[in-house]
């Protein structure tokens with residue numbers, strides 16, 4: 001931290017009010033600045049009406065947790081996820097009945113459908129014939145390269161994309177033995193071997209994932225893989241677990257990769273509902289500044305100086321502005337310590353004090369409003385600014 005930045009007032013949030021990620025990303029003093037936030041260039045791969053990679057927005061995926069053979073339940077969950085912001089939804093295909101159910105699921109789905117296949121390449125072929133927009137296969141358990149090629153040729157013929165999904169828990173035995181465990185280099189070799197094989201046989205439209213439940217191993221694997229291929233990356237931390245721990249682990253891993261410019265589509269893998277996965281994925285994208293999925297709400301954590309019900313104000317403002325899709329910074333601050341400074345830097349903001357707050361728009365003071373009118377006034381200002 002430079003002298004000027006370290007001289008900023010200490011704040012209960014633990015952050016200096018003037019530092020931003022964009023300042024950091026562009027700093028010539030930062031030895032990593034060449035790599036930070038610069039998106040890796042990749043081929044574009046079409047999955048239904050969503051393009052993965054090639055500079056397209058990072059898409060959000062999730063996976064249904066219903067029995068795929070139950071078409072109505074699965075379709076309902078697919079569309080709930082799409083309504084919540086999932087761009088692509090994956091379904092498990094453990095048997096032929098599930099593969100056949102895909103046809104009806106696909107017909108009613110609001111977003112592209114990925115079929116998740118393990119062990120039986122015939123299921124992959126059936127899922128592609130049933131209309132899957134993409135299949136996820138695991139080279140470690142699909143039964144060898146000839147079977148992989150059979151699936152890939154079917155996918156090519158019908159325009160389906162293929163995710164080569166390497167997982168630390170199911171690497172090819174020979175690779176596992178040679179490396180002595182599922183280390184990042186082993187994941188990379190497994191993926192590279194399959195990609196090269198498919199490319200040699202004229203197969204394109206590939207996406208790669210290298211999943212481990214270890215954040216460090218996952219990040220290292222993708223960094224290594226980025227040197228070896230131009231196919232886009234599906235990122236995530238597999239089996240991240242339940243609750244806050246799972247959310248935090250996913251956020252740490254995924255945001256680390258996004259910060260390095262790695263990741264073209266992502267899935268948060270929680271022991272929880274798919275809607276929670278979608279919500280978490282979108283929050284990570286927004287926090288990593290990899291997407292604009294709502295306004296950037298800058299609100300203080302509150303402390304003993306707060307004299308309005310700031311938590312309720314912040315929550316209501318965030319809820320009422322969640323449909324905004326333009327860059328908009330909204331500051332909601334509890335007192336004069338950092339309040340005016342943050343509010344002035346934001347597009348619109350309020351710096352609260354006793355029983356009310358001072359409204360700001362792009363650095364200019366607009367006047368004071370009583371506490372009961374803060375939310376309406378700030379929402380009105382924000383909507384005007386968003387236009």
Ligand code: SF4
Pocket residue numbers: 011012013300301302303304305306333334335336337338339
């Ligand atoms: S009330 Fe003031 S000092 Fe306390 S956290 Fe909010 S802005 Fe910071």
